[in-house]
Every structure is written in C-alpha cells, then in structure tokens.
Amino acid sequence: MKKIILLLAIMIMISAESDAQLVQSNFTGVLVPSYIGSGTSSRLPFIYRATVTGLEPFTKYRYYSNACRYTDFGGTNSGAGNPIFINGSNYRYSTSTNLGNPSGYDSITTDASGSYTGWFGIVNTGNARFTAGNYVIPTITLDSAGNGSAKYRFALNDSIKVLGFSDSANSNSCTGFYGISLASPKNIVSVYDNVNNSGRPLTMVYVENEGLDTNVISSLAVFYKDSVDSRNGRWGTMIPNILSTGVRRVNVHRISDGSIANFNTDDDGIWPSGTSTINPSGGLVSPIRLSSQDIILSVKFDNTIPEKFSLNQNYPNPFNPSTNIDFEIPVSGVLKLKIMNILGEEAAVILNGYFHAGLYSVKFNAGNLMSGVYFYSLELNGEGGKFFKETKKLILIK
Secondary structure, rough: HHHHHHHHHHHHHHHHHHHHEEOOOOEEEEEEEEOOOOOOEEEEEEEEEEOOOOOOOOEEEEEEEEOOHHHHHHOOOEEOOEEEEEOOOEEEOOOOOOOOOOOHHHEEOOOOOOEEEEEEEEEEEOOOOHHHOOEOOOOOOEEEOOOOEEEEEEEEEOEEEEOOOOOOOOOOEEEEEEEEEOOOOOOEEEOOOOOOOOOOOEEEEEEEOOOOOOOOOOOOHHHHHHHHHOOOEEEEEEEEEEOOOOOOHHHOOOOOOOEEEEEEEEEOOOOOOOOOOOOOOOOOOOEEEEEEOOOOOOOOEEEEOOOOOOEEOOEEEOOOOOOEEEEEEEEEEEEEEEOOOOOEEEEEEEEEEEEEOOOEEEEEEOOOOOEEEEEEEEEEEHHHEEEEEEEEEEEEEO
C-alpha cells in the first residue's frame, strides 16, 4: 500500500511539473511592441496587450509576467524581468515573482470562454536575456485557480527585439525618447514609424503619473527619472537608431479597452517643434523629446458626437495661473487652440493637431504670461470642408 501511495505521489509531482513547463501557446498578442530596452542601470517600463486562453470559465487565477528566450521553452523557468501588474486602472510593480506571496503576483478573472484580455507590463533588468540583439518573448505564469502553485507557463506568440542605449548607428542600438502631452495618466502610448497605424508599434508605455513608487523601481534610465517620472501626461521609452522613416505617429489608448482615444501624426518624422526622430544617435545621454506642440493626446470625455461646434467660456475666469477650456467639435479635423494678447499677437499655442469629433477639456497654465486681458481662439479645419472659428476673452490676474 505504501508503495502504491508513493507511486501515486510521484506521478502527481511529475504531472504537476509537466503542466508547469513553458510552452508557446494559449497567449496571443493583441498589441505588442517591436522593441524593448536593456541594461541594469537603464531600465524602462514596457507595456503590451494580450489574450490568454484555455482556462476555466469565470475563474480567478493568480499570475505574474516575465520575458523568456526560446531556449527556455520546455523548462520550468518563466524567464526574467520585473512585472508591472495592471489591474483595472491600478498599477503595481514587483521585484519578485511568487504565486504564493501577494507581493509577487496579481489576479485575473476569465470570461465565459475561459479567456482574459488585458494589459501586461515588464521592466527590463540586467539579466543576460536582455542583451542587445536578443529576442525575448513575454510569458505569463498562472496557478491552478488560486492554489498558489504554478500550473501553466505560457509564452506569447510574438517576440520582441532587445536594443541597447548607444550613439552608434547599428541595428541593436537605441536612443531615449519621451513626450510631454495632455494625455490622461494611466492610459497607454504606442509609437509608430508610419502614419497609418499599420503593423506593430515600435514601443509602448504608460502615461505618467500612474501611481507607482519609483523608489522601488531602481535604476531607471536617467532621462526617465529626471524628465518623465511622476509628471502628468509625460511618457518615456526608446526608439531604434536605425529608423529612416522616423516616428510618424503617436497614439494614446484607453486603459479600459485598448481603443485609441487620440493620436498625432507627422508625415516626415520631423515634428512641428523641429524635433527630428530620423535615425537618432543620442543614446541614453541625449534623449529625443516631443513637446505638447508635437503631440497633444488629450482624451475625449466619451464617445458622444456633438451636434454643433461650441467653445465654452473658460473657468475660472479671472484666473491665476491655470484655467480650463472646454469645447465641442462635430467633425474631425485639424484643430488649433491659441492664446492672443490684446494686440492680437499670438502668446501661446495650447493645441495644434488632428482631433476626432467629440467633447474635450484642456487646462491652460499661464505661468509665463503677465497679468492682463487675453483672448483664446479655436479654429477647426474639419473633414468635408467644414470650417469653424470662435474667440473668447479671458483675464489673467497675478
């Protein structure tokens, strides 16, 4: 009897170990970046959207995410990298992965078909898998419906190339890249080398301030720590040094469902501020910056399409130093919202780019302007030849 019990225990252990082997199945990319960074002291967050399938319906699973190499397939090691857990609109970062310790895992709940679609994140580490020139594959490790023991190790169907920060013009090198925008925190930014949103994005990252304690995320890339971290609307990533087209499109996706809330494009990769994204060579030391003149990315209130053009009175008014401006546009088109002084001279440009029809709200900070009477003007060159323009007065008192 003891021999039979021992044999059954061994068979169960073998079965459990077999189930926990890393296989490239049941994990499908929805929106996955082409590149990820490397380096122990130049870490960056990277985000992707994927679907995991083949699970029990309406069931809660513990999970964590990593990135592996193809040589990890068949083993029980899920790879390397530190996971960023995204649960609804809540972000959490972990330096360890452990399905038995709440700090090392998060949870997902499957739908009626036993699948789950959502955002996943990872921060590169100094592990050898993140060596420039390698290709890594995101992984997800799940338990058996909440028991804390690894049951599944799935690898994504897409691989991501690792790039290293350098000023060299080679296919394994990259340069820091960040943007200043009006995008809402916690949403996701994707960067493309074309204006049509075709193919896979170059890179993907979340919009600050997402609420993570970056004292825990050690060794962030210097430009991210100094110019991006905890600043609302900013985002930071990297782009390859071999990029003849330059960056031509930047999207902001809703964290709720992945849909595109807004985007800005540039036909030649040299953006309105004069910033060139073509074949960069700044490495880690001299990152490329897109300003709010280049990328607006403000998010609409909802999907409502207004019946008419409307520019509302700013509030508060008078103000010091910030005020809000709401407007409605019934058609999509190229829009410009600017501030003019009493002589009609342009004092500031708040928005300048392509906007979809909808309801919007933007905040204007007049910290650099002197007290006085100003005017704000909204001009839209809409699709179908539609043109709208309206001007209102605002008062700055310091």
